[in-house]
Amino acid sequence: MNFKWLSDWFEKIEPKGKWSWLGSTYEAFHTFAFTPKAVTRKGSHIRDAVDMKRSIIMVVIALVPALLFGMWNIGYQTAMSTGADWHWLYMWWFGFLRMLPLIVVSYVVGLFIEFAFAQYRGHEVNEGYLATGLLIPMIVPVTTPLWQVALAVAFAVIIGKEVFGGSGMNFLNPALVARAFLFFAYPTHMSGDKVWIAADLWGSDAIAGATPMGELAAGAHPSASALDMLIGTIPGSTCETSVIAIALGAMLLLFTGIASWRIILSVFLGGGLMGLLFNAIGYNDYMQLPFYYHFLMGGFAFGAVFMATDPVTAAQTNAGKWIYGLLIGAFAVLLRVCNPAYPEGMMLSILFMNCMAPLIDHCVVARNIKARASRATRKEVNNG
Amino acid sequence: MNHTITIKKGLDIPLGGDAERFVVDMRSEERFAVKPPDVVGFTPRLLVGEGDEVFAGQPLVEDKRDPRLTLPSPVSGKVSAIVRGEKRKLMEVVVEADSAVKSAKTENPGLTPEAPVWWMIKERPFGAIADPDHKPKGIFVSMRDTNPLAPDIAFVLKGREHEFEAGIAALGQWAEVHTVHAQGPHPAGNVGTQIAAISPLNKGEYVWTVNAQDVANIGRWCLTGEYRPERVIAVGGPAAKCSKYYRVLCGTSIRRIAEVQLMSPNYPEIAPHSTSHATRIISGSVLSGSAIEADGFLGMYDHQLTFIEEGDQYEFMGWIMPGLNKFSFSKTFLSGLMAPFKALESLMPVKPTYSFNTNLHGSVRPFLFTGSFERVFPFDIYPLQLIKACIVGDVELQEQLGIYEVEPEDFALCEFIDPSKTEIQTIIREALEVLRKEAI
Numbered sequence: 001m002n003f004k005w006l007s008d009w010f011e012k013i014e015p016k017g018k019w020s021w022l023g024s025t026y027e028a029f030h031t032f033a034f035t036p037k038a039v040t041r042k043g044s045h046i047r048d049a050v051d052m053k054r055s056i057i058m059v060v061i062a063l064v065p066a067l068l069f070g071m072w073n074i075g076y077q078t079a080m081s082t083g084a085d086w087h088w089l090y091m092w093w094f095g096f097l098r099m100l101p102l103i104v105v106s107y108v109v110g111l112f113i114e115f116a117f118a119q120y121r122g123h124e125v126n127e128g129y130l131a132t133g134l135l136i137p138m139i140v141p142v143t144t145p146l147w148q149v150a151l152a153v154a155f156a157v158i159i160g161k162e163v164f165g166g167s168g169m170n171f172l173n174p175a176l177v178a179r180a181f182l183f184f185a186y187p188t189h190m191s192g193d194k195v196w197i198a199a200d201l202w203g204s205d206a207i208a209g210a211t212p213m214g215e216l217a218a219g220a221h222p223s224a225s226a227l228d229m230l231i232g233t234i235p236g237s238t239c240e241t242s243v244i245a246i247a248l249g250a251m252l253l254l255f256t257g258i259a260s261w262r263i264i265l266s267v268f269l270g271g272g273l274m275g276l277l278f279n280a281i282g283y284n285d286y287m288q289l290p291f292y293y294h295f296l297m298g299g300f301a302f303g304a305v306f307m308a309t310d311p312v313t314a315a316q317t318n319a320g321k322w323i324y325g326l327l328i329g330a331f332a333v334l335l336r337v338c339n340p341a342y343p344e345g346m347m348l349s350i351l352f353m354n355c356m357a358p359l360i361d362h363c364v365v366a367r368n369i370k371a372r373a374s375r376a377t378r379k380e381v382n383n384g
Numbered sequence: 385m386n387h388t389i390t391i392k393k394g395l396d397i398p399l400g401g402d403a404e405r406f407v408v409d410m411r412s413e414e415r416f417a418v419k420p421p422d423v424v425g426f427t428p429r430l431l432v433g434e435g436d437e438v439f440a441g442q443p444l445v446e447d448k449r450d451p452r453l454t455l456p457s458p459v460s461g462k463v464s465a466i467v468r469g470e471k472r473k474l475m476e477v478v479v480e481a482d483s484a485v486k487s488a489k490t491e492n493p494g495l496t497p498e499a500p501v502w503w504m505i506k507e508r509p510f511g512a513i514a515d516p517d518h519k520p521k522g523i524f525v526s527m528r529d530t531n532p533l534a535p536d537i538a539f540v541l542k543g544r545e546h547e548f549e550a551g552i553a554a555l556g557q558w559a560e561v562h563t564v565h566a567q568g569p570h571p572a573g574n575v576g577t578q579i580a581a582i583s584p585l586n587k588g589e590y591v592w593t594v595n596a597q598d599v600a601n602i603g604r605w606c607l608t609g610e611y612r613p614e615r616v617i618a619v620g621g622p623a624a625k626c627s628k629y630y631r632v633l634c635g636t637s638i639r640r641i642a643e644v645q646l647m648s649p650n651y652p653e654i655a656p657h658s659t660s661h662a663t664r665i666i667s668g669s670v671l672s673g674s675a676i677e678a679d680g681f682l683g684m685y686d687h688q689l690t691f692i693e694e695g696d697q698y699e700f701m702g703w704i705m706p707g708l709n710k711f712s713f714s715k716t717f718l719s720g721l722m723a724p725f726k727a728l729e730s731l732m733p734v735k736p737t738y739s740f741n742t743n744l745h746g747s748v749r750p751f752l753f754t755g756s757f758e759r760v761f762p763f764d765i766y767p768l769q770l771i772k773a774c775i776v777g778d779v780e781l782q783e784q785l786g787i788y789e790v791e792p793e794d795f796a797l798c799e800f801i802d803p804s805k806t807e808i809q810t811i812i813r814e815a816l817e818v819l820r821k822e823a824i
Contacts, residue, residue, distance in 0.1 A: 042809075047744055054703045055714070169750065257715055
């Protein structure tokens with residue numbers, strides 16, 4: 001299978017002359033169809049088979065279980081609320097039709113901006129947005145109006161990424177920038193009880209239905225059981241409710257080595273420790289909530305696996321990753337329990353730690369620098 | 385002093401085509417060359433002209449800054465070509481050998497800067513030719529090469545134990561000699577890894593390093609007063625037809641060896657002076673050697689030749705294909721899924737083999753992923769941070785992060801596994817060159 005006719009066709013249509021400004025776009029499609037024939041020149045004459053495209057695609061594949069479950073859950077929640085007697089396949093189809101416009105808008109708007117910036121700069125189009133573009137529709141309420149999604153995507157890609165120089169240069173997770181933009185610009189569409197369950201197949205009408213976190217913020221105990229939350233049959237953002245589906249994705253990311261196990265583990269550790277601390281204080285009902293509920297509710301698991309692990313915006317040193325993850329988990333639980341203004345603290349916690357990550361790395365690297373300097377002086381003293 | 389160290393971080397690349405343990409004598413090759421660009425820190429001044437008769441050990445070029453340092457002719461014969469590159473840079477001085485090797489015998493030979501074997505001693509930092517005015521804190525000799533398809537040092541030194549001992553004794557007059565037996569995956573055998581494990585280099589310190597076979601060559605010089613630098617090189621690689629060891633003289637033309645390796649059904653069509661573009665010939669290891677032509681010459685410090693297929697072909701949707709025969713440090717290919725079942729390989733009727741070629745397997749990107757370099761980089765250094773300091777040219781930060789402890793080859797595995805396809809070894813070499821020129 002070498003599809004020579006296709007590679008020949010690509011070589012034939014390569015933009016030249018007055019069309020050469022289309023180079024980035026051509027290159028993006030060409031390398032999507034074919035891994036380039038470029039060879040090494042010196043140094044390591046052979047190279048690992050993995051590249052950026054494949055690494056990013058692994059993230060997309062890891063999102064598929066959560067995506068498929070989320071689609072089903074959208075239909076399931078509507079069916080439960082309306083009392084409709086739907087086949088499970090129809091529930092999935094319903095959710096699929098609700099998700100599709102969100103995904104299409106996210107990719108079309110985001111990729112258009114990515115291509116435009118790549119063309120303008122004469123760069124190759126970076127594949128990072130393939131993951132970001134899927135993450136954004138997966139973490140918004142199902143009833144989010146499409147124009148809001150489009151605006152949020154544009155804000156995230158331009159302000160969150162491109163102004164810093166594109167993928168690899170940004171310091172905030174672009175998907176969470178989009179989510180934060182929506183959260184602060186259109187709060188009525190992003191929280192409360194009337195956003196999580198779609199009323200019908202089209203439009204942004206919603207049926208009332210509280211998430212466990214909404215109930216807790218209102219001072220009530222969550223009505224859903226821990227098992228429901230583990231499986232994910234609860235209202236919430238489109239595709240982040242099922243801890244099991246997220247765990248499947250996490251297994252792929254950890255096996256392939258794409259995500260850092262240090263970050264995922266330490267986020268859960270940090271959240272768990274903070275939860276236990278609140279259990280020990282036990283001042284109110286929320287503090288008495290079993291610590292593991294924090295893992296099951298809201299965006300904690302999704303954030304830990306898919307957001308905190310974004311390698312560009314996370315800490316980059318191994319020691320730094322532990323500190324970064326522990327603090328994300330701890331701050332997320334702290335915000336949930338102690339800040340009534342924001343029922344969910346995961347997004348803000350990760351964004352905050354994104355800002356802190358360079359500082360953490362700086363301190364970790366400074367230790368290494370200091371150790372090296374003191375080794376040199378020790379030597380001098382001994383010799384002198 | 386003898387050391388045994390064990391390294392855990394690293395990676396052995398399962399490249400096929402290991403050299404069979406059989407030594408073919410190829411010392412009678414007709415053309416030889418010294419290549420000044422291989423010797424870092426050596427600014428050549430030509431001492432001979434085309435057509436000049438030279439004897440074995442006669443200096444062909446000397447260092448402009450320290451004329452005691454020379455690169456001698458490995459054989460007696462006639463200078464047949466002086467090859468210059470861009471900006472008239474001296475690339476090669478080619479000597480056509482006599483039928484009989486004449487060599488001037490030196491009385492009371494010793495390991496002095498003027499000795500024809502001096503260039504075999506390298507100095508860290510910078511990997512330059514040893515400066516006799518420096519006082520090294522140690523001389524390191526690695527007794528194992530862990531590069532893909534590298535020669536077995538014990539095997540190639542067989543029969544030269546006496547010369548090796550004499551070489552160690554001669555080097556011992558300059559500083560304490562550390563012979564290191566390293567265990568573990570590549571880069572355990574890299575001398576840089578060993579220095580970092582035994583006595584890391586600080587700013588203002590120097591260590592010297594010598595290849596094990598060159599220790600024997602130094603020993604031979606000291607014992608006999610004759611310059612006859614010999615190496616047994618491992619010739620192999622997936623594209624080599626006759627993977628064996630070859631006994632050669634330093635700087636040998638690889639023409640006759642290459643002819644055998646590239647032999648194909650249309651054999652006679654491979655004219656001796658053309659390159660087979662389907663195959664890349666690498667003097668040195670596939671991880672940090674340099675590509676040479678089929679009628680080129682062995683690199684000054686190399687003791688292996690690798691033959692590998694050029695990979696200038698497209699691959700359909702490489703980002704999603706399962707990739708059963710793809711080798712990756714990440715486990716993003718089906719081959720990675722099979723890795724846990726390696727123990728069962730002996731039971732399999734057909735053993736899984738990886739295909740390697742020179743394809744880059746992707747496009748160049750900024751650094752996105754983190755954490756993998758650390759797993760193949762057994763230094764107390766933050767590799768990504770050091771690479772970035774080199775890219776931005778922050779000399780002070782490079783020093784703080786430990787640039788003096790590394791050589792490009794120490795980053796070879798980082799470069800290999802990098803999904804961003806960055807030329808890391810080139811970045812490190814260029815940064816080191818800036819520092820070296822500032823230090824002069």
